[in-house]
Amino acid sequence: MIRILVDASALVPLEVGRDQWRARVLAILRELTKAGRFELVTTSWTLYEALAIVQRRDRSRVAHLFARASNLMHVVRVGPAAEAEALRRFLTWADKTASIVDHANLLVALETGCDAVISFDDDFRPLVAGTALRLVR
Numbered sequence: 001m002i003r004i005l006v007d008a009s010a011l012v013p014l015e016v017g018r019d020q021w022r023a024r025v026l027a028i029l030r031e032l033t034k035a036g037r038f039e040l041v042t043t044s045w046t047l048y049e050a051l052a053i054v055q056r057r058d059r060s061r062v063a064h065l066f067a068r069a070s071n072l073m074h075v076v077r078v079g080p081a082a083e084a085e086a087l088r089r090f091l092t093w094a095d096k097t098a099s100i101v102d103h104a105n106l107l108v109a110l111e112t113g114c115d116a117v118i119s120f121d122d123d124f125r126p127l128v129a130g131t132a133l134r135l136v137r
Contacts, residue, residue: 016057049101
């Protein structure tokens with residue numbers, strides 16, 4: 001089974017019809033469905049970030065996104081060890097723009113055995129470099 005971490009930049013388009021990445025994320029999900037068994041993973045931090053973004057764009061879609069993510073994805077809580085390591089990496093990542101949430105997502109993707117990350121955030125390119133993870137866009 002393929003396991004894929006979903007970033008906020010891919011969660012938001014599931015609910016915001018006018019998001020620039022909506023057509024692409026729906027196409028990716030159709031491709032995954034045709035390919036066979038897969039599991040979508042996200043982090044609690046990413047879900048909260050996506051909920052905040054959706055609330056600013058279309059408040060009526062927030063509860064639906066929460067239900068969709070809770071039902072269709074394995075939502076992994078970012079624990080204290082991952083939080084500390086994400087903060088350490090963020091503070092030493094001086095020449096790049098990845099957020100603490102991005103670093104936590106990478107750690108969770110690696111810890112949970114993900115094969116890929118769906119993200120339209122360019123900050124993920126240098127994060128996945130040097131890992132076995134593929135960036136799906």
